[in-house]
Amino acid sequence: MKYEEMEAEDNVSTVMQFVPLGFSDLPNHQGLLFVVFCRIYIIILTGNSLIIVITRFDPALQKLMYFFLANFSSLEICYVSVTLPRILVNLWTQDRSISVLNCAAQMCFFLILGATECFLLAVMAYDRYVDICNPLHYPLVMNQKTCIQLAVGSWISGIPVQIGQTCQIFSLHFCNSNQINHFFCDIPPIQKLACGDTSVHKLSFYGVALLFIARPFMLILTSYNKIICSILRLPTARGRTKAFSTYSSHLLVVILFFGSVTITYLRPKSSHSAGTDKLLSLFYTIVTPMFNPMIYRLRNKDVIAALRKVLLKNSTMHLFISIFTGCHRVIRETF
Template sequence: MRTEISNATTLMEFVLLGFSDVPNLRWILFGIFLLMYLTILMCNSIIILITKVNSTLQVPMYFFLRNFSFLEICYVTVTIPRMLMDLCTQKGNISILACATQMCFVLMLGGTECLLLTAMAYDRYVAICHPLRYALIMNHKLCVQLVAASWSCGIPVVIGQTCQIFSLPFCGSNRIHHFFCDIPPVLKLACGDTLENEIAVYVVAVVFVTVPFLLIIVSYGRIITNILKMPLVRGRAKAFSTCSSHLTVVVLFYGTASITYLQPKPSQSEGIVKLTSLFYTILIPTLNPIIYTLRNQDIMFAVKKLLTKFET
């Protein structure tokens, strides 16, 4: 990959402009993003610990949630530490290879999140629509297979797409109007014809964003229909409470990701791209642990139990 990149471009490095347009606020931004990063690390680590050690949470739902929390830690670690360093140094220089590597991991982990959210929706569908066969269908082997598929399916596609993008000639400006190496701002710097690359981005976005989202919508359509048929109001409330957290995360993540990768290129302003990227790379991962814990009585009880154990 290093050889291919070095032969295909006349530039040796890019410059991530990040938040250089607001230099007076850089230390405030540094403090905010550092606090968000530490919050993501701490909250997701607590979820991983609780769902691992608590015997009452050894069910498929929390197995998926544990993997999702680990994914969130990996996802933000690809972008935030680099952004914090750029805010401190105010340089933003990044080599072509480092930029390609960052883009590859962002896309790979983003695709994994789409597929993992789909697997979690399927788990909720089986639990609510087929409760008597839930343990039989969602056995440990299937759960491991779904998680493994979520992590591995996008790797060859993402590597191929990253190599395709960085095989383009970059002979003009090297200034990326973004805080990390993402597809839209990097493609804007290419000198050659990028139509083929844009089509490839759309195809991959449809496969990893649109199709999983439609599967989630179908799953939740069946779930809501089944919940409304429940005779007990308390049962309906509990079912809605269990699914609402996941559905909230899905809407937030897919909404902002779709704006970035499915919107036509000419209509994408640098400010909008940067803002929506802030949402799905930093803000939403910060909110996810809060959404899952506050609306989940089992996790809240496990947290209180763990805190009581530490106090004693």
């Protein structure tokens, strides 16, 4: 891959394009990887789109809880579409180059949507906390206006900060190499290419990560601590089991997402490994969105019933019933 650069006035080379290495270390498996990731993308789009459709049109799901589920499904589609189509193009064409502008745009949207997911998971945890711990006040606290405000706030809160962080990163000079040892444009691998002192930028990055990752995660843990305490006070074992089954799904999604993100962005620099970072990035950008519809939404009996109702209207879609009910059965038996 040709390394395009331009000489700046201060004799520092400025990169004109980046080259995400991705799966370049597996040259004999590019076709197989393309097929695998293409199928994963189709599964993510199909699963989350079905959730959006049934929560929008099924009268039984016209509840505020499912309003957040539809938002989360929409977010997952946007989130994975920032990175996965580019990975597929790279695998298909073997041309991994990406302009600095496109790289900056990808990073900016990825960070904004990542922040949205952190906030939206926290909002959903708070919604469940109010439902379990203050059921009589739930209609007053979580009314339609409040839910819309919380959803909109989750989508837009990270925009100014992440735009600023992206501009800060791409104001650096990149003079060592243009090869990103990653699948997409993310802050840590791009910072490694910068020349000069980047300590201020790294400190700023950790501060933003604490704001958008640690604070929502602590709110989620607090909410679920109170939820678990309330469940344990239920009089019957059957009631406790049913409650744990209902709310453990969201907690599992939280652990999968925040666990991989925290290890990637907040662990000490000395323990960073490019291979580990790449593996974890695949986990929270692709694997988790793929399993979220099965782990979270399809453990809900109302959602499953609505899904059957929608799909049975079209005989050509019967296959989806067996796929999703089979996945649901596996998930229930596993978790």
